[in-house]
Amino acid sequence: MSLSSFSYWQALSVPDALKILHNEQQQVKLLAGGTDFTVQRKEGLWQDKHILDIWKTKELDYIRESGKSIQLGARTTMDELIDSAVIRKYAKPLHLAACVFASPQIRNRATLGGNINNASPAGDTLPALFVLNAKLKLSSAKKDRLVPIHEFFLGPRKTLLQPNEMLTEIIIDKLDPKYQSDFYKLGERNAVAIAIVNLAVCRKIDPRSHKVTDIRISYGSVAPTVIRAPQTEQLLLHQTLTESLINKAAERAQSEVSPISDVRASADYRKEMSASLLKFLLKNNRS
Amino acid sequence: MKISITMVVNGIIHKKEVLPTLTLLEFLREELYLTGTKEGCGKGECGTCTVIMDGKTVNSCLVLAVQANESVITTIEGLGDTHHLHPIQEAFVREGGVQCGFCTPGMIVSVAHLLEKSPQPTDEEIREAISGNICRCTGYSKIVKAVRKAAKLKQSNPPVTPGRKLSK
Incomplete structure (x- = not known):
């Protein structure tokens, strides 16, 4: 095991952190809870890199509700997401994803910003953030910019974050509590497993006509980045969720995913499970 | 370059100079000789290195010792002893x-x-x-x-x- 060495800085405020990112010529790796960093370090990553620790940047640790949206500081932990009444009520998919995230110990340290920046195709909060149409605030010393989450990821571990930028805030539109939200993570064990497939679905059904008035489906771990399944959503929109329609939707979803085979599962198994899990969640109609 | 950290572990204040690469687990075992906390997988999967840090459980193998600066830690040694x-x-x-x-x-x-x-x-x-x-x-x-x-x-x-x- 080759442990990498690195130089360490700590920032106690966002302006401090942005100044360091602005002035430093060499690439700086941000560190928050460290639950991915310390593992990647043992794999030899981040050798001789400059590490900027933002764990104690408390101004990034918040969940705020204003009008129709919720703003989340990037340093918010999974544990804080689970405990938040606002998230439970208005961002249920994110609450459900945080509940099955890794383990209690890891949820106490892992941050939402960290899970996004790590840019794993299997990141557990990502399908939830995709169905919540999250926007990411990327800040630099000179300006802020807002990027829709589906544009942020360029591939496994690749994002459009510039070296002088950091993710400071995640903004989501409140989801009407009338939506039914579901999240399923398929892993080799319940805790601490990297997902073989993860799936977030939220839907709104008209109580009189029983027709779907809105549906959003997002998959993780079955493509180079987390994806929405727009064709499957389109197939279900304005329809009644009958068994035959659900079967057709599951088939359509299989054509929208493009998994690979790896140590956790084969591409074929992931495809099968993409369909099965969607059927399972759609059949569980609580309205 | 070593960094000075202060930590309260099982009710005792410790002040040490540590390398930023040292994990909290290594700090507890190798600097404070509190070997009750074990290293299993070393990557947060097995939980045998669990300690309580500022009122919350953490995998001490995933926390850098410098990140635990000014923290209050309870390890297994803080809960009871052989007798x-x-x-x-x-x-x-x-x-x-x-x-x-x-x-x-x-x-x-x-x-x-x-x-x-x-x-x-x-x-x-x-x-x-x-x-x-x-x-x-x-x-x-x-x-x-x-x-x-x-x-x-x-x-x-x-x-x-x-x-x-x-x-x-």
Whole structure:
């Protein structure tokens, strides 16, 4: 095991952190809870890199509700997401994803910003953030910019974050509590497993006509980045969720995913499970 | 370059100079000689390195020692000792919740945190609380039973620091 060495800085405020990112010529790796960093370090990553620790940047640790949206500081932990009444009520998919995230110990340290920046195709909060149409605030010393989450990821571990930028805030539109939200993570064990497939679905059904008035489906771990399944959503929109329609939707979803085979599962198994899990969640109609 | 850190571990203040690459686990074991906290997988999967940091359980293998600067830490050594077992330790002994024993320190620390939050936990809460701790001997049923017993023992005999005498 080759442990990498690195130089360490700590920032106690966002302006401090942005100044360091602005002035430093060499690439700086941000560190928050460290639950991915310390593992990647043992794999030899981040050798001789400059590490900027933002764990104690408390101004990034918040969940705020204003009008129709919720703003989340990037340093918010999974544990804080689970405990938040606002998230439970208005961002249920994110609450459900945080509940099955890794383990209690890891949820106490892992941050939402960290899970996004790590840019794993299997990141557990990502399908939830995709169905919540999250926007990411990327800040630099000179300006802020807002990027829709589906544009942020360029591939496994690749994002459009510039070296002088950091993710400071995640903004989501409140989801009407009338939506039914579901999240399923398929892993080799319940805790601490990297997902073989993860799936977030939220839907709104008209109580009189029983027709779907809105549906959003997002998959993780079955493509180079987390994806929405727009064709499957389109197939279900304005329809009644009958068994035959659900079967057709599951088939359509299989054509929208493009998994690979790896140590956790084969591409074929992931495809099968993409369909099965969607059927399972759609059949569980609580309205 | 070494960095100066201060930490309260099991009620004692420690001030040390450490390299930023040192993990909290290495700090506890190699600088403070608190070897009750174990290293299993070293990547946050097995939970045998679990300690309580500022009121929350963490995998000490995933936290850098410099990140624990100014923190309050409780390790297994802070819960009881060979002669004065904590009620959770006593319950694990009585119910056979220990087989090889390697996962036990982490299990007990996770359970200590659970019983602080939820003094009479349901089985579901118990299983969730120890979901980040792997017992490779697979003695989960007895561990869950021991936690139920610990909740009862703790209620009838709240721990006196550093623990109670082992009853025969």
